[in-house]
Amino acid sequence: MSQTTAIHGEKISLLRVLGPGHVWALGVGIVLVGEYMGWNFSVGKGGAIAALIACWVAGLLYTCVAMIDSEVTSTVAAAGGQYAQAKHIVGPLMAFNVGLFLVFAYTMLEAANAITLGYLVQTVGGMAGATDAAGEALVLHDKPFIVLTIMFLAWLNYRGVYATLTFNLVITAIAFIAIIILFFAVKPWTGEVLKHNELLTGLPYDWIGVIAALHFGLWYYLGIEGTCQAAEEVRSPARSLPLGTMTGIMTLLIAATMTWYICAGLMPWEYLGQAVTPLFDAARFMDSMPLMVLLFIGTIFSTLASANGCINDASRAWFSMARDRYLPQWFGAVHPKYRTPYRAIVFLVPVAVLFAYYAPLDQVITFSILSGLLGYTFMTFNVIMFRRKWPLGTIQRGYVHPMHPLPALVLLVLCGATYFAVFLGYGTQLMAMMLFFIIASLWFHFHRYRYVRRGDQFSMPWPRPQGDY
């Protein structure tokens, strides 16, 4: 099903041009940067061993997310991903909230990427040792690079989805290969380079540190669910979305474990727990210029791929909400030539720039993680309602996830643990976000919903839902 929007009286739809490779690139491209930066803040919250446990527990959480999401997305194949799911399964207000979760998670992640890129350019500029005429060390400012990155990628997204995600496919593959090359360069089969016995110091915060580490443990995988944002632009959603998502989560599990193994065997945990670019720092340990250049390129490419995918996903969620009048209709326009949601893309640029410019990296990451966490909590009851309203056999599903409702229940327990992890140290942000969503929900229900066409919110060719409706 391809929905359309009217421009100057002409119906224009998003283009169906993407294959499973693009879906993989969209998911992994957004997330792979989590191995290059951010994951290591979990080391700061609980120590290196706690971070590894958090990595695997978060891996289980995301396996549940991928299983659930693959079933629902392959059935509700419309732009906006989880937003379209919420609209058809729970109701308009839930959909409005899910749309905002997506926009926040991706816009904050985009800002985090730009901050990392700016920091890395500044660091490498400092390492190059440039001086002015008086012999004073020149400081390369990160801010122009932050702004330029966001502007360039927004322009790329404005011009078209196929070129954008093909670009992502190439740079994501290079960033992934860079991690594998570094893994073999540290010779993990010998004890020459990696010194886990001497560097691993147990659990400095005891077991509460393991729970606390879950907060940033999500960063290894956050955004994989973005694969379904492009559902309306995929040639064969029922095949491509589950395939792209599941291979994506496997790729990330491998990359996350390798990344932890390399970094925890090279750096004291107190440094690793606050580093901005841990994999680049790992390359610095190797005394090899080619490796440093490779990991510099890997970091730059991973941040670009992630920011690129984030702009793609956030703008599509914003566009979908506007098309349904949950937001002002003006944002629901498709570019007459490039067929992209260009007004949504442009509107979100200043939001990302302001956060990347003024907010610290760990705060930006926390806002992104919180938005993602709210979205995962929604998925738990969403899939249970989906199976109740349309039991197996009543509608055609592209994929049926096994062991229902176990994945949903496991996901709910892990989400509860992660809320507690965020509360430990970042409770104020959690409360601020919740207040925002409560006010926004009241605003939508009592004001904005009057502009929404009721019947149009259900566009799938399904029978009436079972139950009291």
Added chain:
Amino acid sequence: MSNGDYIPPRQSALGQFFDSMFLLALVFAALFAPIYLGLAGGGKTELAIADKTTWTGLGQNPVMQAGWEKLGYTPETAAPLIASRFDYSFDLIALGVTALVVIGYFLLVVAFSKSEYREVIAERFGRKTD
């Protein structure tokens, strides 16, 4: 669709602009307020370390020491990082209030969504007569 379908009012350009600005202001208030009020970030404490001038005094073994030096640190510059710890002590009442807010939010959204969803289904499939 039946003739009794809800016809939403047309929103003026000014109305669309105000709605956009309201949401934008709400976003910035929620995300920047904790940062500007100094309430963001984890509560931290500092370990009491008697000797911050030597690697041994900081509890670092030779491999850790080599790592710090490779990263360009001296015992003095590494000491703040080594001594810094998150403070995980918390108030049970604060935890309870936070849990209530999170659960209450989801209950509110699901309840309002259900009433809206009934209108959607009634328009799409017709009202149930039984």
